[in-house]
Amino acid sequence: MSTDNHSQKKTANAQKTYTVTADQLPLSCPSDEMLLWNSHPKVYLPIEKTGEAVCEYCGAHYVLKK
Numbered sequence: 001m002s003t004d005n006h007s008q009k010k011t012a013n014a015q016k017t018y019t020v021t022a023d024q025l026p027l028s029c030p031s032d033e034m035l036l037w038n039s040h041p042k043v044y045l046p047i048e049k050t051g052e053a054v055c056e057y058c059g060a061h062y063v064l065k066k
Contacts, residue, residue, distance in 0.1 A: 017061045020047070027062060029055040 020027055027047045030039045040057035047053040051064045 016059065017063065019063050019065050021065050027053060029058065029060055029062070 018031075020031075024031070025048065027045045028042050029045055030042060040055075043055065043057065045053035045055060045062060047062055047064050051066070053062045054060070055062075
C-alpha cells in the first residue's frame, strides 16, 4: 500500500517554536517536513553554536534539543 507523503507533511509556520535534533541539521526554514506551497523562500539557520535560531522571514523559533 502506498502512502501519501503530502498528507504526512506539516504545514509550514503553523507554530512558532520548533524543537530540532542534531540529525535534522543543517537547519532550514521551512524544514523538509513542511509543505512549501504557502511559505517563504528556504533559508538555512545557524543553530549549532547557540542552540537557538529565529527565522528572519516568519519568526519561527527553533531550539536544538541536546
